[in-house]
Amino acid sequence: MINNQIYLPSPSQKGIMSLEEAIARRRSIRDFTPQPVSQSQLSQILWAAQGLTDTWGRYRTVPSAGATYPLEIFVACGRNSIEEIDDGIYRYNINNHSLTLHYRGDVRLELARAALNEEIIYQAPVDIVICALFERTTLSYGSRGERYVLMEVGHAGQNIYLQATALGLATVAIGAFHDEQVREVLRLEQQIKPLYIMPIGKAA
């Protein structure tokens, strides 16, 4: 870790499973082993969710209304959840494919409590939380931008599902939680709204 920043391994653009097979196999899984996720698996999942896909750093893996990119991705993990990464909350930096330590400590249990005691949130080694800064999109599109942001989180969520499937990992998109409580647990600024919690791990 350099200055609280972890540079992730470069994502691969070739995989073993075809896109068709990943689509056919994708399923919401609600039972995980505590087996850690590797840095390269996490790298791949974050790239699929929001990574850059052009050399100018302008476009990403997920479409975005007017390329306004309102999504921000956070990762909550425990000790021994991700190889060589301490427990904590990390923010994904899209521009250089790195993680910044946002808070030190395992918050998965608190996060589960904020999500109607959904135990898979602390059972899984890693929780990806997709959040949005609605203003980035509503600035251009007014109130219609709100629906664009919600559509975009669906694109990111599906990419996470498909990438997890292709890596032999499991996930489920969780929308049932108390927004304010999740925001407090993740120590998010007021304007950053959590939209999806996606636990990631090996299926039990």
Ligand SMILES: Cc1cc2nc3c(=O)[nH]c(=O)nc-3n(C[C@H](O)[C@H](O)[C@H](O)COP(=O)(O)O)c2cc1C
């Ligand atoms: C917007 C949305 C919110 C969801 N919220 C939850 C949730 O809070 N908890 C949960 O266990 N599954 C949740 N799911 C997953 C659905 O239950 C799941 O997709 C559905 O049962 C179909 O199963 P499949 O994903 O395996 O095809 C959600 C899915 C979507 C699209």
